[in-house]
Amino acid sequence: MARQIGDVILEVEDLHTYCFTRFGTVKAVDGVSFNLRQGEALAIVGESGSGKTMTALSLLQLQPKPAARIIKGSIRLEGEDLLKKSEQEMRQIRGRRISMILQDPQTSLNPVFTVGNQLIEAIRNQHTGDDKRSLIRRAIDGLKQVRVAAPERRVEDYPHQISGGMKQRVVGAIAISCEPKVIIADEPTTSLDVTIQAQYLRLLREIQEETNLSLIFITHDFGIVAKMCDRVVVMYAGRHVESGPVRDIFNHPSHPYTQALLRSVPSMDEDVERLYSIDGQPPALWDLPEGCRFAPRCEYADDRCRRDYPPSFKVGKNGAEHTASCWRLESK
Ligand SMILES: Nc1ncnc2c1ncn2[C@@H]1O[C@H](COP(=O)(O)OP(=O)(O)OP(=O)(O)O)[C@@H](O)[C@H]1O
Ligand SMILES: [Mg+2]
DSSP, X not given: OOOOOOSEEXXXXXXXXXXXXXXXXXXXXXXXXXXXXXXXXXXEEOOTTSSHHHHHHHHTTOXXXXXXXXXXXXXXXXXXXXXXXXXXXXXXXXXXXXXXXXXXXXXXXXXXXXXXXXXXXXXXXXXXXXXXXXXXXXXXXHHHHTXXXXXXXXXXXXXXXXXXXXXXXXHHHHHHTTOOSEEEEESTTTTSOHHHHHHHHHHHHHHHHXXXXXXXXXXXXXXXXXXXXXXXXXXXXXXXXEEEEHHHHHHOOOSHHHHHHHHTSOOSSOOOSSOOOOOSOOOOTTSOOSSOTTGGGOTTOOHHHHHSOOOOEEOTTSTTSSXXXXXXXXXX
């Protein structure tokens, strides 16, 4: 079945998640907006510490409590405002309507339960009438869906008995077991080697094609973005600074930060002396500059950039699809 990109199902607007610590307030997410359509693969990219994971956790209200709190913004899933839901209602949403594959598969599985039991735990509430045998059947089917070989035997295994790549698949099987609308994959592959990584990503894409679910990929890797995603949101210091269709971002990166990120991607056909890296450090999230957060590292920055945060401007002719927050786009 061909994948079809449909209506917007998730809308995030002006999200703010701050961490209140003894040393001050860390503005981990400080005004992030984006939306996600049915059947779409959206990438969130940005340097380490830019707030990608905190954004994802906030969508599920799983930000580290009590330090981190969502203080402003809205998150709408199929029109429903998730920030108005109670903890009990959120429990019905997590896993069933939005599920998340965590950064490290090693820590997402419980070492003392078998693979089968962990899958059954995930699906049991949805199949309350089922007896043990049919639940096991469902767990085996779940493993088949993520192409685990000999699933009848694997359900009996404990996490330490299976390889890292297989663990990642099991985590994937748990994430899709309740047929969620949205899956968030936070760097699902960093602890895997490259071949297994490619296989796993292909698998996620295949599952997406079969089920037409929406994917959010959180990654540092523009190679993954180019291969796997339809649209990109670039984050810098707690904010989105540019977003748009993958092709537009690659062909016409419009925020100086995106341009710098793309310049630092190694190219196969160019013989470069050394890899480009962006000079300087991202600002401290507890002491942010007034104006554009990238200004201290930006070769184009002027007084206004340092004074006022730029709004988001439309880029190119592609309607409202491609936008970037940079004063240089104002006159265009
Ligand atoms: N419990 C916490 N208390 C205080 N600050 C925190 C806490 N958790 C995260 N942060 C801070 O929030 C900011 C955003 O972190 P986040 O994990 O979202 O970054 P990221 O973009 O996912 O980075 P990476 O690419 O390294 O995974 C970081 O500066 C981090 O130090
Ligand atoms: Mg992260």
